[in-house]
Amino acid sequence: MEPPRQPYGYEPGYDNGSPQGYSGPSGYGQPSEYGNQAPPSRSRVDAGRLWIGGLVTALVAALTAVVGLLLVRGILGIPVFAPEGDGAMGDASTGLLAGGAALAALAATLLLHLLMLGTPQAGRFLVWIVSLTTVVMVLLPFTFYASLEAQIGTAAVYLAIGVAIGSLLSAVARGAVRGSQGQ
Template sequence: MDPQDGYDWQPQQTGYVPPQHRPRAQVPRVDAGRLWAGGAMTALVAALTAVVGLLLIRGVLGIPVFAPEGDGAMGDASTGVLAMGAAFAALVATALLHLLMLATPQPGTFFVWIVTLATAVMVLLPFTTSAPLDARIGSAALYLVIGIAIGSLLSAAGRSATRQDF
């Protein structure tokens, strides 16, 4: 007799294991503070990636993307708009990842697919304009690098922010 449940049980004979003797399931838990700290740092990296990319494309390569050629390497207000847009995209992606971590099985897989497809849209978007080919390629390359930065950094932050409760 088991004193806890008041009856004799033999798991090897019946296959039944009372709930108190069953191993507890692993329950993933999201450390929201850690996730959003990673999201904030990803936003900073995305904004700086946009600025560095524009310096490279405009200043070094001389391709007039996001501003007329006469505006120089740092361009005009479009540089700030692109940097803020990249940071905003990283924060939106953080919110998406948080939602996926709370509500879906295999959130990392869904997140990678969504970020990859969103990045593909942004990479293809310049090719729907009438801008010069070199400006379209430069814009697409910059969007690709920003998308890769956001996707890879937030995927790592999501893994780091997941805890297993036993």
């Protein structure tokens, strides 16, 4: 007896009618633990890109502090972070504020690195942490005795620094992840 005739194009080891395509001996097209899809990609943190982005964010945060002080003290004439007689750039407190902003950016970069290594959706956690920290810093001047305009000016400078750090590090986080298929 002769074996049944197969349709044109049929070859043993192939399942030509299957939606998975090739299902030959090597296992391609076979359902696996991932179904019919490729294994999920795992992302890895590119620490070099992350920290270079963090250093540049620190520089931008420091410059944001200086620009904020120039605007509030120099243009608006509101005495913040230094006595009124110290001019638009203030005194040593201007350098301390710029240095503090840079350190805050570096601390946020370290936090981001740890979040990226150990948590899912690290960017969301970072946004919440930076946002809440910024809110604390914006509210802080209103707990001290000073003129209302000085309180508002100080809060505005802190807000600008927080927004700069948060927005830049969110972008740095996206750029510091590289995918690796199935590794």
